[in-house]
Amino acid sequence: MTIAPTRIPPGLLAPHPATRRVPWPELVAIAYAVVQLALVVPHLGLGWDETVFVSQVDPRTPAAYFSAPRSRGISFLVAPVLAVTGSTTALRVALALLSAGALYAAYRVWRPLIGPGRTALASLLFAGLWTSLLYGPQAMPNLWVALSSVAAAGWFLRAMRPRAPRGTLIALGATVAAATSFRLSDGVWLALPLLASCAAVRRWRRPAPLLAIVAGLALGGAEWVVEAYARWGGVGNRLAVSSATQGGMGAQWAVGMAWRSLDGPLLCRPCRVGLAHPELTLWWLALPVLVLAACLLALRTRRRSIIWLPALCGAALSVPYLLLIGYSAPRFLLPAYALLALPLATQAADTYQSLHRPRARFLLAAAAVVLLALHLAGQYRVLVHNEADARATTGAYRSAAHGLRRLGLTPPCLVTGAHAPPVGYYAGCASANVSGNNRNITAQALLRRAAHDPTAALTAKDSGPPRYARDWTPHPLPGTGLTAYVRSSSSTP
Known part of the structure; x- marks a missing residue:
């Protein structure tokens, strides 16, 4: 498979006057913070996994046992807050604000590639999910892997442009390192399609981006590797213990479990729950179809890489949670959702712009607004239910x-x-x-x-x-x- 190099139409880089007047990406990030602060932060205590991550750096409590599959990136992230206060509310507020800033920063990387309107729509599609809202103020790694992955894919494409500044390579390595520090396995799955793209696309066969990705993996995974030798006798032993802890990693069909647990429970292990509200899962069933359609439609454009690369990265990051593990949790697929929102938003905007009749544009926009409103209303309903269960x-x-x-x-x-x-x-x-x-x-x-x-x-x-x-x-x-x-x-x- 060949991915065309990124070519951006000149008009795409210049914001439309209406877009310049309304800062949609900033408004999405602000709304994301406000909803977290209003609906999640005031009520939610620390969950099981959170107490493990937080206790590692909380000077007020003994550290809980840190099992082999875990990575310490989230502990490092919350350490500055815990050094000052042990208040759960303060930690929640800090993480809500930080996650909103990270949402804006991650999708902001894509603005020169797809424009501010598409960037705002992609970030809204991701931020509006109940899992994104519930885990935004939590000390859990999945959301941070998601945002790091979005930024890494964007910096990768920007690094491949002619005469790209050296800083893009540094940013690429740093964001891969960040994703890897939060979850080592997710960092590896993110790096695989990036490295494969370096090999598949002739104009991308340059050593600098490849070295940046490898360096990011090494930097982000260094602490995990050192701890593997210090506590488990080596990387192989730690991987074996990690697999046993997760019930045995191997070829397993977990798609059905992911679907049934889509709206809760927060951890489905063993996963024998029934599907309570199938109407609220239609978006999930439509997601792979819409992404595949976007990839096929992109074959006729010169911007295939902008559609295909995030789709490939999102698909890769979903593999271990759909095909290799025997249980499920809704948060596992947050990195995939964050990346797949980019081709969906891009293709939706391209389809709208391809329509020349005002009536057709109006009908498409109205239908999109109605569907988006229904989707967000369903996500709110699930958020309230699962927040109550977590509380x-x-x-x-x-x-x-x-x-x-x-x-x-x-x-x-x-x-x-x-x-x-x-x-x-x-x-x-x-x-x-x-x-x-x-x-x-x-x-x-x-x-x-x-x-x-x-x-x-x-x-x-x-x-x-x-x-x-x-x-x-x-x-x-x-x-x-x-x-x-x-x-x-x-x-x-």
Whole structure:
């Protein structure tokens, strides 16, 4: 397959007077921040994965176990805020504002390539998704991979233009490094179509862009590789542990799971949920069809690369979550959505401009506005529902932590068992587990620590104590569905 080099019509680089008067990309970013601040920030506590990432750099709490598949980019991102305050609200506000700025900056890279109108539409298509709004103020990596990938693809195309400034190569490497630091595997999947394009397009066969991509991968993955040798004995061992933690990476058909979990739950593992509102998933089913149509229509233009490259990168970033993993979460496909919004917006605008009759233009614009309004209304409906579910979950974590403190668990203390990382974080305790994906201690070592630190083992209500805590005192934690088994002074280690 051959991708034509980027050629921008001269008129595209000069904004239309109407576009110059209305700063649509800036307005989309502002609206993205406002919706987050109004609907998500005031109500949402820290979720399970967030407490793991945040605890790594929060000086007020012990660090939770950091499992093999994780990357530390999001921890580094929130570290400056946590150095100043431990307030969840302050962290949420900072991330909401930062994500809105990053949304604008990432799509701003594309403005010289597709123009401000198309840039604004693409960013709106992505920012209007309920997953983008819910995870904008959260300390989770997927949204940041998405925005880094959008910027990286744009800088790649700009670096391939004749007499491109050297700064474009630096920006390309930096954005690939950013995506890789947030999730190593996603950085690799992003780099693959970029490297393949360097090889496939004759005029792109230059060493500088290739070296920039490779350097970005190396820089973004350096910490992960160093930690692989320090904690797991090498990259191969860490990859093997990562695969086991995720249930075994391999050829698996996860498209159905991704579709069924599209509107929630936030984590579908095991994924046996039914599809509650199929009408709200029509956009997802139409997405690959529309992107494929945009790619085919681009065959007749000189701007094939502007359509094809983000489509290829988006498809590549969806591969591990649709074909290689045995569970699903709506946030996994955020990088794909962010990239696929670009060919959709570009082709939609091109189709509109190709119409010469005013009536046809009016009808197309009216239909597009109606469909977009219906789509955003559906996304709002799903956002409210899932935000409420997330709020209830984090509220249960807080209630369990309050219950443990009433039982006398104060730092230094230890929480183990069900939901140990988030409950331990809220209680100010260390967390550890003797089994499962977060196993990081043996039962014997846990009992030795329990001999001198206040310790509680959490289990589901009425499920009975762990074997090592059979003589510990049970304390139901109302409103959480959990029972805490607390080691009393008479318990033997």
